[in-house]
Amino acid sequence: MLIRIKDLELQRLEFNETFQPGAIDLGSEYTQVSPLQATGRAELIEENRGHKNILDDIRIVGKLDTEVEVACARCLEPVRQPLHRDFELLYRPQGADKTKEEAAVSKGETEISYYEGDGLLLEDVLREQVLLEAPYRALCQENCKGLCPTCGSNLNSGPCPCKEVQPDPRWNALGNLRDKLKSD
Ligand SMILES: [Zn+2]
Ligand SMILES: [Zn+2]
Structure with missing residues (x-):
């Protein structure tokens, strides 16, 4: 018009x-x-x-x-x-x-x-x-979990497989220590 x-x-x-x-x-x-x-x-x-x-x-x-x-x-x-x-x-x-x-x-x-x-x-x-x-930045929900940086799956619909495959390295260190104590 x-x-x-x-x-x-x-x-x-x-x-x-x-x-x-x-x-x-x-x-x-x-x-x-x-x-x-x-x-x-x-x-x-x-x-x-x-x-x-x-x-x-x-x-x-x-x-x-x-x-x-x-x-x-x-x-x-x-x-x-x-x-x-x-x-x-x-x-x-x-x-x-x-x-x-x-x-x-x-x-x-x-x-x-x-x-x-x-x-x-x-x-x-x-x-x-x-x-x-229009909003400069919008979120679908306040605590949106976003996408997994490794596999790209939407973490709002549940945990992705990546977490189970890669154990936290800190637990590995404890495990090694325990093994060492046992062998002593
Ligand atoms: Zn979202
Ligand atoms: Zn993932």
Whole structure:
């Protein structure tokens, strides 16, 4: 869904959109597993910088809900993660700010980004918000046992054969000592 400056000049735009998994490219780390619901509005904000320099900013306020799957950081099993995010964003025309510092100090809590050409895609806005909200690292359970470093089996589903094959070397040392004491 394209949000165009020309349309916003006439009236603000209310949106209530549903995106099925696959409609928004989230990259390889996250898989969207339920429809993404996004509601909100977009409006044009004329930012007067003096000397007849007026910027056409796009302000987007809304919220999104969806669910993503991400691999458990220890055992790699998929972990389902519900996501909810409220956002308030301001998009300035590309090149409006000479430096990033300038942008960072100008609008308080609002996140500032830039759009190119005559508008921006709602899908691009949502992708960025999903990726900001998605967990950097997830575990399938708090005490996930992970994978065996030797054979790679998932230790949550029981001990792997490796442990029985390799006795702890400390017991070997005790055994040797016992044998030695006996022979003395
Ligand atoms: Zn796990
Ligand atoms: Zn093993």
